[in-house]
Amino acid sequence: xxxxxxxxxxxxxxxxxxxxxxxxxxxxxxxxxxxxxxxxxxxxxxxxxxxxxxxxxxxxxxxxxxxxxxxxxxxxxxxxxxxxxxxxxxxxxxxxxxxxxxxxxxxxxxxxxxxxxxxxxxxxxxxxxxxxxxxxxxxxxxxxxxxxxxxxxxxxxxxxxxxxxxxxxxxxxxxxxxxxxxxxxxxxxxxxxxxxxxxxxxxxxxxxxxxxxxxxxxxxxxxxxxxxxxxxxxxxxxxxxxxxxxxxxxxxxxxxxxxxxxxxxxxxxxxxxxxxxxxxxxxxxxxxxxxxxxxxxxxxxxxxxxxxxxxxxxxxxxxxxxxxxxxxxxxxxxxxxxxxxxxxxxxxxxxxxxxxxxxxxxxxxxxxxxxxxxxxxxxxxxxxxxxxxxxxxxxxxxxxxxxxxxxxxxxxxx
Numbered sequence: 001x002x003x004x005x006x007x008x009x010x011x012x013x014x015x016x017x018x019x020x021x022x023x024x025x026x027x028x029x030x031x032x033x034x035x036x037x038x039x040x041x042x043x044x045x046x047x048x049x050x051x052x053x054x055x056x057x058x059x060x061x062x063x064x065x066x067x068x069x070x071x072x073x074x075x076x077x078x079x080x081x082x083x084x085x086x087x088x089x090x091x092x093x094x095x096x097x098x099x100x101x102x103x104x105x106x107x108x109x110x111x112x113x114x115x116x117x118x119x120x121x122x123x124x125x126x127x128x129x130x131x132x133x134x135x136x137x138x139x140x141x142x143x144x145x146x147x148x149x150x151x152x153x154x155x156x157x158x159x160x161x162x163x164x165x166x167x168x169x170x171x172x173x174x175x176x177x178x179x180x181x182x183x184x185x186x187x188x189x190x191x192x193x194x195x196x197x198x199x200x201x202x203x204x205x206x207x208x209x210x211x212x213x214x215x216x217x218x219x220x221x222x223x224x225x226x227x228x229x230x231x232x233x234x235x236x237x238x239x240x241x242x243x244x245x246x247x248x249x250x251x252x253x254x255x256x257x258x259x260x261x262x263x264x265x266x267x268x269x270x271x272x273x274x275x276x277x278x279x280x281x282x283x284x285x286x287x288x289x290x291x292x293x294x295x296x297x298x299x300x301x302x303x304x305x306x307x308x309x310x311x312x313x314x315x316x317x318x319x320x321x322x323x324x325x326x327x328x329x330x331x332x333x334x335x336x337x338x339x340x341x342x343x344x345x346x347x348x349x350x351x352x353x354x355x356x357x358x359x360x361x362x363x364x365x366x367x368x369x370x371x372x373x374x375x376x377x378x379x380x381x382x383x384x385x386x387x388x389x390x391x392x393x394x395x396x397x398x399x400x401x402x403x404x405x406x407x408x409x410x411x412x413x414x
Contacts, residue, residue, distance in 0.1 A: 007060045010039065010086035012053065013070065017079030019050035026077065027054070030069045034062045039091070042133070050079065055086065102188040103129065105156040106137075106399055109181040109391050112152040116179050121156075123171045129160040139405040151392045153399040157188065169386060176388065184373075184387040184400040191351040191370055193402050198278060199339050199365060201357030202289035202296055202310065204233075205375050206394070208266040211291045212246050215321075218257045221249040235360030235380050239290060239331045247313065251323030255315050262298040270393025275303040277398055277408060284346050288335040290361050309338050336364035356397065357381070373397060 015027065024043065031038070031054070040055040058066060067083055074081040086094075107120050124131065137153040162168050172183040186192055203210045210233075216225030225246045232242035278285055286307035287296045296308040312326040328334065335355075343353050355362070355369035358377040366372030366385050374385035375394060382388045389396045398408075 008057055009060050009063060010055060010057050010088070010091050011063060011067070012055050012084040012086050014082045014084070015050065015052040015054075015074060015079055017050055017074075017077075019045050019048050020077070023050065023077055023079065024052060026073055027052070027070065030066065030073060031056060033069075034058060034066045036062075036066065101159070101161050102132075103158040103162075104184075104186050104188045104192065104402075105158060106153065106184040106186075107156070107181055108151065108153045108183075108389070108396050108399055110150055110152070111141075112154060112181070116175075116181050117154070119175050119179060120172075120181075120183070123168060123175065124156065124158060126171075127160075127162040127164070127168045129158040129162060131156055132159050133157040135404075137399050137402075137404045151396065153396075155399070155402070173382070173388075176390065180391055182389045182391050182396065184371075186371065186387075186400075189351075191349065194352055195283070195354050195371060195401055196348040196352045197284045197286070197339075197343055197346050198354040198356070198397075199286045199288045199335075199342065199369070201335075201359065201362045202287050202299065203291045204358045205356060205362075206268055206271055206287070206299060207295075208268050211261065211265075211295045212250075214261045215250055215253060215257065216246070218261075219250050219253040225249055232361070233359035234378050235363075239361045240329050243290065243311070243325075243329055243331070247321075247325050248323045250313070250321045253321045255319045255321065258292075258294050262295055265295065265298070268394050270395030271303075273393075274395040274397060275305075277395075277403065279304055284342070284348075286338070286342055288330065288338050288355075288365060290330055290332075290335075290359075307342060309334075332361035332364040335362065336368045339365045339368050354397070354401075356394075371400065373400065 036056040036058045038054065039057055041053070043050065043052045070081055105120065105124065107117070109116060121131070135155045135157070137155055138151055141150060141152070169185065172185060175181065176183055200206050210229050213222065213226045213229055216222045228242050228246050231237045232239050275285070285303070285305045287299065287305055287310065289296055289310040291310050293308060293310040293312050296310040299305060300308050309330055311330055314322040314324040314326050316322050339353060339355060340350065343350050350368065351370035353369045354371045354373065355365040356373045356375050357366060358375050358381060360378065360380055363381060363384055366374065366381070372385050372387065374381045374388040376390055377385065377388060382390070387400060
């Protein structure tokens with residue numbers, strides 16, 4: 001009969017202090033001895049300073065003994081401990097909150113200041129979202145040794161439903177411009193860490209030039225073509241028409257020039273690292289470009305890219321460009337179509353696809369993909385993309401996918 005009168009209660013245990021190996025094991029050993037049920041568990045370690053939280057459910061006849069033993073043990077280990085009772089109603093309210101929508105906010109910069117984090121977290125709070133956890137994805141930087149390619153990234157795990165998602169996106173975009181940081185706000189669902197197909201624009205994305213402009217310089221029509229290219233990328237003129245105009249101006253150029261340009265392509269910062277990681281992790285990679293197959297295939301050989309769809313220049317029997325092209329023009333509509341087709345071929349859900357580009361003709365595929373990223377893009381593209389990277393290299397995409405520098409080891413550090 002005595003056992004029937006026993007009641008179970010919840011106790012939240014908080015332990016803080018200098019971390020050391022075996023501390024958590026010692027705490028769990030005491031809880032195990034008293035048959036405590038673990039309802040929740042979380043631990044953070046910053047500069048070897050531990051913060052451990054354990055929510056237990058235990059028989060009220062044993063709770064006093066548990067707390068006494070934990071006090072002795074933590075005193076012996078030189079750390080602080082606190083206890084807080086949690087009522088059944090409070091616990092149930094907390095459980096019911098778990099069903100709310102979850103999101104991930106990723107913040108990236110060359111470095112991150114308190115001012116930048118304060119601005120980002122204010123936007124989160126104003127939208128009624130709660131921060132569940134904060135995780136640093138980048139490695140720790142040295143304050144003594146200057147490092148190459150420094151970057152900082154923090155990931156916030158959020159719970160709740162934004163009051164106005166479009167306002168949230170607009171506020172983050174303003175901060176990105178005014179504070180020099182990049183954001184990604186994504187729903188935290190099963191697809192977020194299961195992306196499988198990534199489609200890149202080529203010119204001004206994988207490489208820091210427009211190949212047609214390089215060809216035009218060699219043909220002596222550089223300024224004319226560059227002006228048309230700029231207008232097309234800003235979305236001021238139809239891409240197909242601009243493409244035909246520019247290709248016509250290349251008539252008579254020797255095809256050998258293309259090899260020289262290919263061998264000296266300025267590869268975008270972070271491309272080598274990004275491609276290495278994506279290949280190692282089994283991603284399918286495609287180039288969907290309004291540029292030319294010759295240069296796309298050059299990058300395909302360099303990085304082991306799976307698919308290349310671009311435009312084919314017509315060459316006459318003397319090895320000269322005719323000023324015409326072969327086949328269908330790869331424009332914005334075609335890029336989105338190809339992304340959908342490749343997803344079907346690879347048997348992946350569209351939510352598992354990524355599209356990365358900088359120009360107006362990339363907007364359709366950026367909108368179509370599960371994760372669309374504007375990379376160092378034109379203003380119109382940034383305004384219409386939910387994610388953008390402007391402050392660091394192309395390997396910043398890895399943080400939007402949830403990769404940590406520590407996952408990548410030395411191989412991931414270039």
